[in-house]
Amino acid sequence: MKKCADSAFNFMQKTIVYPNKEQILETPFKLSKKTLQITADWKKNYLKNIKQKSENEKLTEITTLILALSALPKPCVKLGTMYCYDPVGKTIFLDKHHPSVISALHELGHCLYGNSELEACRFSVWLFKTIFPEFYQKLSWVGHLLVKK
Numbered sequence: 437m438k439k440c441a442d443s444a445f446n447f448m449q450k451t452i453v454y455p456n457k458e459q460i461l462e463t464p465f466k467l468s469k470k471t472l473q474i475t476a477d478w479k480k481n482y483l484k485n486i487k488q489k490s491e492n493e494k495l496t497e498i499t500t501l502i503l504a505l506s507a508l509p510k511p512c513v514k515l516g517t518m519y520c521y522d523p524v525g526k527t528i529f530l531d532k533h534h535p536s537v538i539s540a541l542h543e544l545g546h547c548l549y550g551n552s553e554l555e556a557c558r559f560s561v562w563l564f565k566t567i568f569p570e571f572y573q574k575l576s577w578v579g580h581l582l583v584k585k
């Protein structure tokens with residue numbers, strides 16, 4: 437059976453203890469210049485005509501970002517019905533109905549930094565907060581999740 441880091445399967449098996457906002461934001465996550473540059477460059481293209489883009493186009497562009505930020509060997513990125521990471525198959529699943537940059541970055545965080553929810557949250561939140569401050573402002577914290585206000 438496929439095992440995903442954030443899947444319903446995991447919730448049945450054990451309770452994932454997610455970090456809270458304070459733990460995630462306590463100290464800045466060290467992001468490389470390369471990571472920041474790649475994401476900032478990608479953002480310009482992604483936001484261009486965003487309103488005209490289909491969900492599939494957004495997912496394709498999000499996949500491009502994830503692969504550009506991944507270390508070698510690159511993970512597989514597939515479309516599924518939820519955001520999750522399968523460490524055995526080194527595969528990141530994106531929810532095909534909900535293109536989400538921050539959710540995709542969270543799963544990339546698991547791919548880069550392992551099972552730790554704290555590290556995956558810290559990586560994705562700090563990268564998002566740094567490069568997309570105008571969107572970060574529009575999100576509210578609900579537990580460990582950032583959701584649209």
Ligand SMILES: [Zn+2]
Nearest residue numbers: 441442553556
């Ligand atoms: Zn996670």
